[in-house]
Amino acid sequence: LDKILNLDCNLKDIATNVVLSDGNFDSEIMFIGEAPGAEEDKLGKPFVGQAGKLLDNMLNFIGLNRKTNFYITNIVFWRPPGNRTPTKSEINTCLPITKSHIKIFKPKLLIFLGNVATKSLLKTEEGISKLRGKKLTYIDEEHKLKIPARAFFHPAYLLRNPIDKKKVWSDLIELHNYLKEKKIRF
Ligand code: URA
Numbered sequence: 001l002d003k004i005l006n007l008d009c010n011l012k013d014i015a016t017n018v019v020l021s022d023g024n025f026d027s028e029i030m031f032i033g034e035a036p037g038a039e040e041d042k043l044g045k046p047f048v049g050q051a052g053k054l055l056d057n058m059l060n061f062i063g064l065n066r067k068t069n070f071y072i073t074n075i076v077f078w079r080p081p082g083n084r085t086p087t088k089s090e091i092n093t094c095l096p097i098t099k100s101h102i103k104i105f106k107p108k109l110l111i112f113l114g115n116v117a118t119k120s121l122l123k124t125e126e127g128i129s130k131l132r133g134k135k136l137t138y139i140d141e142e143h144k145l146k147i148p149a150r151a152f153f154h155p156a157y158l159l160r161n162p163i164d165k166k167k168v169w170s171d172l173i174e175l176h177n178y179l180k181e182k183k184i185r186f
Helices: 038-043 050-060 088-105 114-122 155-160 162-181
Strands: 021-023 029-033 071-074 109-113 136-140 145-152
Touching: 029 088, 029 114, 038 050, 050 155, 050 162, 071 088, 088 114, 088 136, 088 145, 109 114, 109 162, 114 136, 114 145, 145 162, 155 162
Parallel strands: 029 071, 029 109, 109 145
Antiparallel strands: 021 071, 136 145
């Protein structure tokens, strides 16, 4: 935590709280979102606002529950004003923390929510509509890590574009099958 609080991130001074993570640290699945919104900033926990409720509801359908079987964090730990997309520099400042967070947690599966998490951790310029539904791999050469990954639409995007909720069903079913096949605990 000290390392995070010492990060030189311009958002720190305008945010109310630092928002790190929620869920079960002993689980095998790690979700990574973008940055806290208003509710998250107020409560100091990720995904507790409207988008978080949608995410919890979707994941509940396949038996995932953050109290018991997944862990969730964000790329950026402070709320960008007005919920704007974090800048490259804000992302790059926070990224080393997320990478060591992944190394320590060692998930059996990583799930990126939205473009910011996907692009920053997969080092790709491809967008979420191209990458969702595909088997992806997170590679951290420095720590010799190769972790299976998936990219999902961000729940805040789904709130704005409910038509795409349909596509999430097949992603959720694929995820559920994968967890069973690989005997990942959930
Ligand atoms: N959106 C995110 O990406 N993260 C949160 O914690 C809340 C909303």
